[in-house]
Amino acid sequence: MTIEARRVPVVSTYHGVEVSEDYRWLEDASSPETIAWTEEQAELTRAYFASLPWRGDLRERVEGLLRADRSTYSSLAAAGDTYFVLKEQTPRQRPFLVTLTDLGDTSTERVLVDPEAIDPTGETAIDWFVPGPGGQQVAVSMSEHGTEDGTLFVYDVATGEVVGEPIPHVHLMGGSMAWRPDGTGFWFTRCADPAGFGQQVWYRDLEGGGEDRLDFPAGVADESIAENVLSASADGHWLMDRVQKGDGGEWQIFLRPQEGGEWWLLAEIPDNCPYAVLGADAVYLLSRKDAPHGRILRLPISHGATVTDAVELVPTSNLVIEDVAVTDATIWVADMDGGPQQLRAFALDGRPLPAPEVPPVSTVSAYWARLVRLGRDRVAWQGESFTEPSTWWVAADGEPARRTALTSDTPVDLSGYVVTREFATSWDGTRVPLNVIAAPGTPRDGTAPALLTAYGGYNISLVPHFSTERVLWLERGGVYVVANIRGGGEYGQEWHQAGRLGTKQNCFDDFIACADHLVDSGVTSRDRLAIMGGSNGGLLMGAVITQRPDLARACIAAVPVMDSLRSEITMNGRYNTTEFGSVEDPEHFKALLDYSPYHNVRDGVPYPAVLLTAGENDIRVDAWHAKKMTARLQAATSSGLPILLRMETGGHLSGSLDQTIDETTDLYAFLFDQVGVEDRADEFHAEPRS
Secondary structure, eight states: OOOEEEEEEEEEETEEEEEESSGGGGGOTHHEEEEEEEEHHHHHHHHHHHHOHHHHHHHHHHHHHHHSSOEEEEEEEEEETTEEEEETTTOOOEEEEESSOOOTTTOOOEEEEEEHHOOTOEEEEEEEEOOGGGGSEEEEEETTTTOOOOOEEEEEEEOBBBBBBOOOOOOOOOOOOEETTTSSSSEEEEESTTSSEEEEEEEEETTTTTEEEEOOOTTTTTTGGGEHHHETTTSSSSEEEEEETTTTOOOOEEEESSSOOOOEEEEEEEGGOOOOOOOOSSEEEOTTOOOOOOOEEEEOOTTTGGGGGGGEEOOSSSSSEEEEEOOEEEEEEESSSSSOOOEEEEEETSSSSSOOOOOOSEEEEETTTTTEEETTEEEEEEEEEEESOEEEEEEETOOOOOEEEEEEOOOOTTTTTTTEEEEOOOTOOOEEEEEEETTOOOSSSOOOOOEEOOOOTTBBOOOOOOGGGGGHHHHTEEEEEEEEBBTBTOOOHHHHHSSGGGGHHHHHHHHHHHHHHHHTTTTOOOGGEEEEEETHHHHHHHHHHHHOOOSSSSEEEOOOOOOOOTGGGSSTTGGGHHOOOTTHHHHHHHHHHHOGGGGGTTTOOOOEEEEEETTTTSSSSHHHHHHHHHHHHHHHHOOOOOEEEEEEESSSOOOOOHHHHHHHHHHHHHHHHHBBBSSSSOOBBOOOOO
């Protein structure tokens, strides 16, 4: 089940080392030959799934889950007496923006911006939004076809009408804005290059009109890969710009008065302050300098003040400080211990205060849902776990937490499944956590199918997260495992540093150790183990199957980085050099070549069954990574197991509801077919392929 791609040897020389490859021509997405080859792959993949007699039954089950009457809420914000939140509600294709006047009563919801009403094809998505002062206006960035190339609109909340001219090229990555206190203007980010490079800060005057004005801080470490996060103080006096040097890179923090004055550098890269929030009269900084687990500093705001003038309020501990929010009287801190999280509360002078207890192995803050300040005296968080769906909680200063009505509905009940925390031992003795999710009494005799996933990059932590689709695996006797490998932030800065640049190999070794642990402890066997990862996790998949082809029976590599030598020439590639390194550096080049999946495929090796996915409009990871890896694996493998490419027209992130149903069906059909599942629900039966 392969297609023989034309081999055209191309040799590149890096620091005197010649590197040859055969499929560079697949990088040209517009060439007739690439288009024809991609369509042949699509036909091959369609034929594979059509050969599974039970796929139709599986699709019915997936549709029943994902089209069930359900709703979820994300990205909560407040302004004045109005709450704003993104809502997903079947059968709508995309999340839409609603307002509420009472978090305890969803009957107060009013739809404000519905992308499907704007674009009935379902190809337009809301990337992010920021309410204006008093809740009278809201800025909403939307992009089409998964490109993440957003256009920023300002809506009048009362009428739902667009105010002023839309602003193009406000990219999702690093895109942000901050309002003036009277709502007459705002600062926003926009890329100087439509391709997504050279992000800058501009100001728009909604009242006076005129041209947008550039207002970019001087002294940014590398303007070509800067990602700016803007925020304004609640009183409207101050504007902050947190600038990251590429994805996963270091941070600078700039501050300026909104009225008059200039930007000044508050925290430089060596100060190691990856996060900060503005309080009433001070900046509260998360500092990791000499404290890899983090500590909280307070810096009274005065013009020219720097982090060297800050005082410590919350010292470092054995827990990792992941997030912080500040109300008028309380500092709220989200701590993490290898993935699971908890909350702590402190007075503004650093005295500990009572804090709400959260369930074990659960989440209160993630990179997609941070702690949220609501007004002067409240904070909100989105709590969830592997077995409990997300719910927004609110706590007022000095009062117990209360559950809001913003609870995610789900057609499945996972509360009966058991989550255990186990540890694998990596090559250097490092203990690597695994979250093992299974039905009670699941045997440890190697007979259960297991699905292992991880990420391991950019300081992003895989925190406990509820997934409706996960029931497809669990209800048929499967064991679902989430590993917290190095490269993430689960154990703080050192955990991240131990899995980036020249130490990236630790990520792959940690994952291999986790897979071996599952087999050695009887959770599963090689023939019943599948592995899955996306984006940086897709790179992880490519690396481990080329380094340990015997590791698992099946592998899904979604939107993966596979050619580590040429990745930085792509639209988003330069942003990633701070995480992976650059071929321009001799030491980085050696490390990249050692693990680059595409360059480490060997002819005649029995590789596992592999399903690669990609989006033609992906600006983060070009689709040619998956195409080239598919061609190389198909030519090299001796196992006879399928090497498949599944293409979408979208981008890097989740697509529409229809696209999600199609993709979920195919992913689980592939897994069930390759490792076999037991027919627990009597809906279909899949035997492992011989």
